[in-house]
Amino acid sequence: MIGVELCHAFVEFPVFDAKSRSLKKRVLRSAGGAIRDGAKVPVVTALQDLTVSIAEGDRVGLVGHNGAGKSTLLRLLAGIYEPTRGSAWRSGRVAPVFDLGLGLDPETSGLENILVRGMFLGMTRKQMRARAGEIAEFTELGDYLRMPLRTYSTGMRVRLALGVVTSIDPEILVLDEGIGAVDADFLERARSRLHELIARCGLLVFASHTEDFLLDLCDSALWLESGRIVQAGAVAEVVGAYRRRAVRTLESDPRFEHVRGEHAARRSITASSEPGTGRR
Numbered sequence: 328m329i330g331v332e333l334c335h336a337f338v339e340f341p342v343f344d345a346k347s348r349s350l351k352k353r354v355l356r357s358a359g360g361a362i363r364d365g366a367k368v369p370v371v372t373a374l375q376d377l378t379v380s381i382a383e384g385d386r387v388g389l390v391g392h393n394g395a396g397k398s399t400l401l402r403l404l405a406g407i408y409e410p411t412r413g414s415a416w417r418s419g420r421v422a423p424v425f426d427l428g429l430g431l432d433p434e435t436s437g438l439e440n441i442l443v444r445g446m447f448l449g450m451t452r453k454q455m456r457a458r459a460g461e462i463a464e465f466t467e468l469g470d471y472l473r474m475p476l477r478t479y480s481t482g483m484r485v486r487l488a489l490g491v492v493t494s495i496d497p498e499i500l501v502l503d504e505g506i507g508a509v510d511a512d513f514l515e516r517a518r519s520r521l522h523e524l525i526a527r528c529g530l531l532v533f534a535s536h537t538e539d540f541l542l543d544l545c546d547s548a549l550w551l552e553s554g555r556i557v558q559a560g561a562v563a564e565v566v567g568a569y570r571r572r573a574v575r576t577l578e579s580d581p582r583f584e585h586v587r588g589e590h591a592a593r594r595s596i597t598a599s600s601e602p603g604t605g606r607r
């Protein structure tokens with residue numbers, strides 16, 4: 328059985344180099360997590376008391392502003408972090424995709440990198456050998472695949488990495504938003520591979536700031552704020568509520584005054600350039 332469960336799980340980071348009072352305050356101001364009061368060493372509580380159960384077939388999106396705890400939760404679910412309090416249970420082979428290019432070696436060829444990156448994501452060398460031809464075709468890198476990776480452009484590396492990532496057979500697929508940062512044209516080509524990957528994985532947890540992606544790839548979602556879940560449910564419902572809250576914050580928070588000014592200026596430019604709506 329494939330699944331992941333958290334029971335009253337916390338993830339806390341002691342910040343050992345933030346000893347001085349002023350530095351403690353700075354940490355307190357900048358972090359999205361909470362700082363434990365009275366501790367000798369400041370402790371950032373990135374996740375607080377989370378109880379979550381994700382079962383086979385689930386496709387879960389994570390939303391929340393910067394520092395809300397999405398990446399920490401992905402790492403906890405993947406087993407990269409253990410809870411500092413509470414417990415975590417998982418069953419299934421995890422493929423954590425936090426950074427598309429992670430583990431690529433600039434000195435070896437594209438073909439060798441295909442094998443190694445795939446093994447890094449839990450595949451065997453034999454499985455990757457069997458898939459190398461199909462991946463090579465998808466990347467359209469031709470003879471370049473025999474050249475060292477350091478001779479590739481950024482876009483060529485992304486093609487290679489995306490080709491490998493979308494070829495694996497994960498039981499638990501943990502995706503960070505990096506995948507959404509890929510060049511739009513190529514991503515459009517990769518979209519069907521991405522759908523196939525998600526269809527054959529046991530369960531998916533995907534953190535993203537891109538609404539479109541979340542709606543496309545996920546069925547349900549969790550909204551995190553300061554390391555806690557504020558809403559869980561169907562993806563459209565949670566993403567919609569999160570967007571409405573973000574718009575309200577933008578409209579009322581004095582810190583976003585400049586953004587409102589820019590929006591107003593843009594609106595008046597659009598209005599005056601539209602036929603019939605400009606000045607008479």
Ligand SMILES: Nc1ncnc2c1ncn2[C@@H]1O[C@H](COP(=O)(O)OP(=O)(O)OP(=O)(O)O)[C@@H](O)[C@H]1O
Pocket residue numbers: 340342357358359360361371372373391392393394395396397398399400
């Ligand atoms: N290694 C660490 N040491 C100390 N604090 C950390 C560490 N990793 C994360 N944090 C803190 O934990 C909180 C949650 O961070 P996390 O990276 O999970 O947020 P996020 O929702 O993924 O943010 P973003 O959308 O910006 O990627 C933040 O306050 C962050 O400063």
